[in-house]
Amino acid sequence: MCQVSEATKLDLVIFVMDSSIGQAVFDQAQAFKQSVSVGATIITKMDGHAKGGGALSAVVATKSSVIFIRTGEHMDDFEIFNIKPFVSQLLGMGDWIMYEKFQNILKMGPIGQVLSMLLGFSSELMPKGREKESQAKIKRYMAMMDSMTNEELDSSNPKIMDDSQRCNGNVG
Ligand SMILES: Nc1nc2c(ncn2[C@@H]2O[C@H](COP(=O)(O)OP(=O)(O)OP(=O)(O)O)[C@@H](O)[C@H]2O)c(=O)[nH]1
Structure with missing residues (x-):
């Protein structure tokens, strides 16, 4: 060399x-x-x-x-x-960032209008006329994330999830 x-x-x-x-x-x-x-x-x-x-x-x-x-x-x-x-x-921050995004969206009011302005959300998450259902879906994602430990939120490895959480249906 x-x-x-x-x-x-x-x-x-x-x-x-x-x-x-x-x-x-x-x-x-x-x-x-x-x-x-x-x-x-x-x-x-x-x-x-x-x-x-x-x-x-x-x-x-x-x-x-x-x-x-x-x-x-x-x-x-x-x-x-x-x-x-x-x-x-x-830092494994992907999930944290998503959680913060969800929190901010829910604070911002009529979710259909808000989501249509945002990049990065697919139409499957927010089909027209099904806003309430979609809002419930986002709240469910947040509840799932609330049930996760910091280690689980930080990891991109799905295996780290505790088996009992899977059985309880806490994890999608
Ligand atoms: N998946 C993947 N493979 C890669 C990447 N960069 C290189 N490779 C593959 O890794 C192998 C080794 O690459 P080389 O360029 O020979 O690297 P090297 O440092 O000279 O390898 P050694 O002589 O084994 O130390 C090759 O099969 C490359 O195609 C990458 O970013 N992703």
């Missing part, structure tokens, strides 16, 4: 990390940084189970920014790195 770096005039050295290796990436990234001057990082395999927490270690070790994530095996499975969804996924 040092020889390649010395023999060529590189505009940018990119450290490519596999998100599935987790925190072990720190040592790898540090060794990389000690040999060549890393300018950017790419996180791969974000389509798998890993949330990419190791990226934080890689960024600290290389003192570089993440520029892209890879989300598949094909050539074009690249996405520009976007900090908000990344951190949200890392």
Whole structure:
């Protein structure tokens, strides 16, 4: 790697990390940084189970920014790195965000009008003429989420649900 770096005039050295290796990436990234001057990082395999927490270690070790994530095996499975969804996924905040959305919607009055203004809600959730039913559905989702522990809300793993909750019908 040092020889390649010395023999060529590189505009940018990119450290490519596999998100599935987790925190072990720190040592790898540090060794990389000690040999060549890393300018950017790419996180791969974000389509798998890993949330990419190791990226934080890689960024600290290389003192570089993440520029892209890879989300598949094909050539074009690249996405520009976007900090908000990344951190949200890392913290498992998807369900919390949805819960807050529901709470705000219910506060905002006639739900049909409100939902029609919002992006991200499908017509199945709010069919025309069935607003009351849909409002009840949202309240049911919220009741389900109220019955979940913080750990369950934070996790994207459905297996973490307690079996007794499934039997009680608390979980859809
Ligand atoms: N699902 C998925 N597969 C990926 C991604 N990036 C790379 N791969 C696959 O992972 C495998 C290894 O990729 P390589 O590019 O050979 O990575 P490498 O670091 O040189 O691999 P090693 O030589 O095994 O260390 C290949 O089959 C890739 O297609 C990704 O973002 N998602």
